[in-house]
Amino acid sequence: MARARVKVGLGDIAREVDLSKTTVSYALRGKQDQVNLAPETVEKIHEAAKRLGYRPNYWARALVSKKTKSVGVLFNDLTGSSAHEITKGIQDVLGLHDYETMLAVSFWQEDKFRKELKLMLEKRVDGIIAAPQPNCEDSYKLAADEGVPVVFISDYPPSNVMPSVALDPEDAVYKLLNHLHQLGHRDIGLLSVAYNSPVLLERERAFECGLEKLGLECKSNWIYRAELANEISVYENVRNLIRQQHRPSALVCVSDPVAMQTLGELARLEVAVPEDLAVAGIGNVDGSDHPFFSLTTVDECRVELGREAARILIRQQESSDDTDNYGPQNVRVKGPLITRASTVGAGLRPKR
């Protein structure tokens, strides 16, 4: 029952079958063709390994072969389905190339982020995919300096000097704007958040461009800016909007969470959505589609984001040139518009 209480190594099984460690090593790794082992030998070795309960030692292996075929993935949190989908995408691609994934979370703590990143470097990962953590640029640099490529996902740090993968902001905002335009909206406002996120900032900029492209006016007092992660601030901005004499007929929110909070406050104010105010978000996050709460949005394609991030790393690995051609290799994926009740429905009632 309690077998293998005592660690069994290559040597033990070599002794068992009266062969050398080398032969055993090859056999166990299926490299028999590379050195031409007798099939029966291989068979015998496998049998013994199983019988003795042999378990290869990852560390020893990595140490000598000086490679791990692994990439570190560092999230800020594990809430929502974001990490799930991104990880899925990453592993889709990495699996094809026989790479393995090392997951970690920073819980939005700078020191935790640094610690986890350091650990990954100590574990000699071949690359890192990370959600940017504010004020940790030094950490990213550290990795790069040690020759470990970093790819950012979903967003990227202000100094846009490393590869990143994110939803295409122009495309997303334009799709929303165009959708609202086609519904007849001419007076469109924006609810953004005051936060130093390049991706959010780009969406803000894209809003103005988009309006212009559609020949619509961009009133500066229709651009609202709430504090990040502060529901109250969103509520206040929504109330301000509603109180305005001449107010927009549609509101684009810079992200789904903001849009959902907006919807909540509008309900409390008994403002009919979309009749009195159409609302749209960006992201298609968990909960944006809901019997009581269905939000028009642009899908962030997080699985695809993960895939692209992994592809960048793989490409960099394959062409293991020392030509150091890092540099902004940025992928922007175009997400589909998802029209739902908050712009197109018969009010915010349970969907059919």
Place this chain on the structure above:
Amino acid sequence: MARARVKVGLGDIAREVDLSKTTVSYALRGKQDQVNLAPETVEKIHEAAKRLGYRPNYWARALVSKKTKSVGVLFNDLTGSSAHEITKGIQDVLGLHDYETMLAVSFWQEDKFRKELKLMLEKRVDGIIAAPQPNCEDSYKLAADEGVPVVFISDYPPSNVMPSVALDPEDAVYKLLNHLHQLGHRDIGLLSVAYNSPVLLERERAFECGLEKLGLECKSNWIYRAELANEISVYENVRNLIRQQHRPSALVCVSDPVAMQTLGELARLEVAVPEDLAVAGIGNVDGSDHPFFSLTTVDECRVELGREAARILIRQQESSDDTDNYGPQNVRVKGPLITRASTVGAGLRPKR
């Protein structure tokens, strides 16, 4: 800029400061007191290490010291905030003891589960905390056989032979029942799912016991059982319930997701909640508190679950006796009742 392109090891820095690898090793690990190093020596070594960009090699370290101070954590998925909270709890406790965490996801695939678990064993983790994956009992056994303790979290496999940590089912169900009873409900139904989950089964059993304790009748045709992960099946069961002549005035759902689907369907059927039917769930998952959708439930205390799981492992590690006293060491944490609109509100309207 691109420093440390060439790997620098203990030897390099030893040469730099003209000392031995040994001394350098001690200094860098802060074990100076254990061997009494000259403070200036230590200083010099640290300086050199920083200058050369030294990065310790995790594997070499693990290989020689034959320990990793790490535990593997294996989730079925990363959706919702479950994994987040559990991981938080685990790291709370593990951090105190200088253990590190290796995260992995199975995406509910058996082979993925087995693969990740195997990888953890190869990496020589000191213990494993896992959400049970159906049909993988062999894998858990494997770990145990190799002397790596496994602790289950949130649920546990049918053969309850390893430690596990979960919400106390009796307590949770009774709190719900008692709450409903106090609200005047006497006719209470149960909506369960047909799934081989011990924890869910226990909740089902607890329902009958609970009713009895309250002196209420348990009508067998008020116990509904939907198929797992099949919204349609939930909807059908809800419709059946509503169609019944004499039907319950309150419904306990075996989990929050089921309760939320129920709420959705009830809205579609224009059944007023809680007036026509009060609804409660268990778990307090992400989305159960919502402007349009607020569910009475019992909190699963996932952070605490994580902490308890980690504590079990730590205890087992500290008392590193070979006395093999595994065996059902099960922790059941009692979660608080959270009363919300679905039992106590003025109908399912935006909350105040």
Place this chain on the structure above:
DNA sequence: CTGTTAGCGCTTTCAC
């Protein structure tokens, strides 16, 4: 077809 020989980068007695 299989074995010998060197290490990988680090820790840890034990001796100076």
Place this chain on the structure above:
DNA sequence: GTGAAAGCGCTAACAG
């Protein structure tokens, strides 16, 4: 106060 030497468990030339 510091260092030499012996590996940890495994892989990868290079021989036979």
